[in-house]
Each structure stands twice: as C-alpha cells, then as structure tokens.
Amino acid sequence: MVHHTIATSTTSASKASSKISPMKFRLLRLVTTALIVGTLVACSTRPPAPTDAPAATTAPPPPPFATVPAAPAAAVPGTLAQPKSRWVPVSWDELPGFEQDSTTEAWNAWIKNCERPAPAFAPLCGDVRRLSIGTPDEQRAWMRARLQPYRVEAPGGNADGLLTAYYEPYLDAARVPGNGYTVPLYRPPATLGARKPWYTRQQIESSPEAQAQLAGRVIGWVRDPVEAMVLHIQGSGRLRMLESDGTTSLVRVAFAGTNDQPYMSVGRWLLDQGLVRDATWPGIRAWTLQNPGRVNEMLWANPRYVFFREEPLGALDAGFGPKGAQGVALTPGRSIAVDRQSIPYGTPVWLASTGPTTQLQRLVMAQDTGSAILGAVRADYFTGWGPEAGDIAGRLKQALRLWVLWPR
Missing domain, CATH: 2.40.40.10 (RlpA-like domain)
Incomplete structure (x- = not known):
C-alpha cells in the first residue's frame, strides 16, 4: 500500500468505521462503487509481505526489548x-x-x-x-x-x-483499451531489478524505450491518470474489470514493486509553484479541471511509479x-x-x-x-474502501x- 498525497472520485462503497464519533459512521460493508479522496499526508509504498513467521513456542517469550536503564528519579519499574x-x-x-x-x-x-x-x-x-x-x-x-x-x-x-489514515481505491477498469479507458496499470517489467532506479514516471509514460520494456505487462486500463496515480499512492486497489468478453469481474491489484525513484507530493509541487493555496483534494481537483493541459506536468513532478500484481477477489476476501x-x-x-x-x-x-x-x-x-x-x-489507520473510507483517510490527521x- 502507498499513501502520500491526493486522490479523486467515483461512487459509493464501504463504510470505514463503526465508532467514529460524532460522525457516527456505520460499520464497514462490502460495496460495489467507490470514491477516491485525497490526502496530503506523506506516506509511502508498502513492502511485500515477509516470509512465514517462526514456529510457535510453547509459552510467550519476553518482549524482544531490553529493560530501560534506570533513569534518575523517573524510572518506572x-x-x-x-x-x-x-x-x-x-x-x-x-x-x-x-x-x-x-x-x-x-x-x-x-x-x-x-x-x-x-x-x-x-x-x-x-x-x-x-x-x-x-x-x-x-x-x-x-x-x-x-x-x-x-x-x-x-x-x-x-x-x-x-x-493518519489510508484506504483502498475502487475504480472501473477494462482489459482492452478504448472507450475512455486509456491509462494502463502495469505488472513489474522483467528489467525492473536490472536497472535501479528504473525509468521515472515521465519516462515510463512517454519514452519509447521504457514503453517497449512494458509491452505485454498491462493488467488493465482505467480512465483517469490522476486516479491511476492515487492507486499508486495507496499501493493497492479494487477494480471492477470489464473483461474482453463483455463480462465484469472484481479483482484486486496489490503492490508488486516500484521504479525506486523518490516520492514527491503533487500537492507540495502545486504549492511550491504558487499554483494553489489550497492543497487539499478539492483544491487540487479544481486546479486540474481548470488546467487540463498541465495535468501531466503535475503528475510527472512525482517520479515514483508503482507496479502491481493481480489477485482474485472472492466473496471471502472482499470483506477484508x-x-x-x-x-x-x-x-x-x-x-x-x-x-x-x-x-x-x-x-x-x-x-x-x-x-x-x-x-x-x-x-x-x-x-x-x-x-x-x-x-x-x-x-x-486502515479505513477500508469506497467514498466514506476515502473521505476519512483524506482528512484524518490528528x-x-x-x-x-x-x-x-
């Protein structure tokens, strides 16, 4: 998972928490649509899961810490x-x-x-x-x-x-480009480990050399490049995938690696350029709508790029x-x-x-x-997926x- 800055919108989905007051949100539920809401909290790509835990012991060992040396007049036994x-x-x-x-x-x-x-x-x-x-x-x-x-x-x-908080974006996607689906989500390229750092976001999206190394690596296509970057920021997401035969499936794309480039906040870039005073999501979204010709410039200010792996999302998995x-x-x-x-x-x-x-x-x-x-x-704090989860993740900093x- 990743969480650094911003995000955008789509529809309705799961609730994030049952005991957030005074907002009194309902318990998180699995749903079918989503909203991506952004956050300026600086976070980062989550690493792959570690190897299996050591075998269980017969009794709890002591915590893996050393006892703090006695401090003058203040140590607590x-x-x-x-x-x-x-x-x-x-x-x-x-x-x-x-x-x-x-x-x-x-x-x-x-x-x-x-x-x-x-x-x-x-x-x-x-x-x-x-x-x-x-x-x-x-x-x-x-x-x-x-x-x-x-x-x-x-x-x-x-x-x-x-x-702070993070969540799982929920996007419409398609296996085949066209009809508005123009932004690819990639599996890691075969050359990813051989070249560190790999190509920047701008090079990945515009360089014929980088594009050639990503041929055949597309998982699916989404509509909005800003939403795609939000998926990169959060590090995992749910896709309502339009398959090539016209059917729809629900899949998860999980973090599988990065290009090893540094993360840069696009909200910070907008502030530093003097382009916005409000670097919350509404301010960023308003700027992108008013300046469609500069969206790539904003996105390319963040050279980090995330690659994914596809995972099935069955009924038992969908509630987690x-x-x-x-x-x-x-x-x-x-x-x-x-x-x-x-x-x-x-x-x-x-x-x-x-x-x-x-x-x-x-x-x-x-x-x-x-x-x-x-x-x-x-x-x-993991808030779940969908509009309410994104809303909480976008504003929780306390x-x-x-x-x-x-x-x-």
Whole structure:
C-alpha cells in the first residue's frame, strides 16, 4: 500500500468505521462503487509481505526489548524499550474507552493475526479463536487476565504522536483499451531489478524505450491518470474489470514493486509553484479541471511509479483489505500501520485519538507499515474502501496515543 498525497472520485462503497464519533459512521460493508479522496499526508509504498513467521513456542517469550536503564528519579519499574520507543506498564484503567469498545469487531483482525502470529502471541491463538463468539465482557476479562498494557512513548518520554489514515481505491477498469479507458496499470517489467532506479514516471509514460520494456505487462486500463496515480499512492486497489468478453469481474491489484525513484507530493509541487493555496483534494481537483493541459506536468513532478500484481477477489476476501506487511489481510477500522521499530507486527494495540470531528478509542492490530510511518507514537489507520473510507483517510490527521497489549 502507498499513501502520500491526493486522490479523486467515483461512487459509493464501504463504510470505514463503526465508532467514529460524532460522525457516527456505520460499520464497514462490502460495496460495489467507490470514491477516491485525497490526502496530503506523506506516506509511502508498502513492502511485500515477509516470509512465514517462526514456529510457535510453547509459552510467550519476553518482549524482544531490553529493560530501560534506570533513569534518575523517573524510572518506572518494568519499563521496556526498543530502538524507537519505550513501553511503560500501566493499569487497564488508563486506557480511555476500554469498557465501551465493541471488541468483537476487532476479533476478526485478531484471528487474521493468528494466521501468521508473532511468536509471543502464538500460544494465545487457541483462546482468541474460541473467544470469537464471546461477548465483549468475556473478551475484555480475558485480555485483563492474559495481557499487560504498556503506554508507548518516545525514548525521551513523550507519549503524544500522530494518526493518519489510508484506504483502498475502487475504480472501473477494462482489459482492452478504448472507450475512455486509456491509462494502463502495469505488472513489474522483467528489467525492473536490472536497472535501479528504473525509468521515472515521465519516462515510463512517454519514452519509447521504457514503453517497449512494458509491452505485454498491462493488467488493465482505467480512465483517469490522476486516479491511476492515487492507486499508486495507496499501493493497492479494487477494480471492477470489464473483461474482453463483455463480462465484469472484481479483482484486486496489490503492490508488486516500484521504479525506486523518490516520492514527491503533487500537492507540495502545486504549492511550491504558487499554483494553489489550497492543497487539499478539492483544491487540487479544481486546479486540474481548470488546467487540463498541465495535468501531466503535475503528475510527472512525482517520479515514483508503482507496479502491481493481480489477485482474485472472492466473496471471502472482499470483506477484508489487501495484505499488509505482516502478511495478513487488513481489517477495515481495526488494522493499523506502525513503525516496526516501535511496535512489532501482530501486536494488539489500544488506540486513542481525538480531532475536530473524529474520536477513536478502540482495539486495533499492528499489521502493516509504510516508509513514512516513522516514530514511536505514529500510526496509519486502515479505513477500508469506497467514498466514506476515502473521505476519512483524506482528512484524518490528528493527535494520537497508543498502548501495546503484551502477554504477561
């Protein structure tokens, strides 16, 4: 997945979260149409999933961190640390909203964790699966008994951080170009690894040499070059594909690599050129409509280009997002991307974030990463797919606190 800047539109789709207030959004549902909404949050292409997790141990090992050396007059007994964060043990009462969260909504994400569990959590997966039909009170009681909450802080002790969001665009596409479908989505070229960095976005779209190396690599065609770039930015998407025989199928395109060129924000380019004062999506979209002859110039300001692989999207897959860096499918509203040097993949996390219109207090799972998701208290919240998911992802940028829940 990728998330750096901007995005555009289409139609209606899944809801992003069930407990965002005061907006009071409904639970995410699978749908058939979409809207791509942009964000100026700088994020980046998500890497391929790692190899299989190590075999489960018979008992949870201690967290893979060293105990923080005693600090003068300030050390909290049991504080743990890793390169970019320290974990301070706290009581369950410190977690805001813990008694109110519908934890059953998070259990699907936890069961996904158990497909590739971190060694410390593998022994808990039998209980996790049994509790999938438990009540929130039963699930909370089990967590209190088996897990210890730790407040996540920067090494210097700052517990305040930043929450942003990302989502999965949903576009109409066609196997055969024509009838408005003119923008290709490519599989990686055979020469991608032999030349680093590979051609820039501008060269890929205009150089005969680059075009020759991409011959036969098209997955499908979309209508709008800006929407295609948004798909590159988010790193994964859903396509309602018009097949060559006239039938329609639903497929996912997942991240398969980049041209190894640097990412540049087109919103930042517009601001730096003095072309807009408003680099939100409405401002960017208004500029593209008023300046159609300069759209390529804007897009080419970002030399990074993303290549995809096609994945089937069956009924069982359609209710989940793409696979994150942990190697498991993301759950809308319950999966986050983190800095893995602060929080290991597969860790349950209590998230609390409040902004002008959005309040989130909920159990989530650390299942993904992004090269711009850096720091101790930093998370990117997966909102799902469709217009509401895109709307939330486009505007969510607010204060954050995190607590990891680690086996006792």
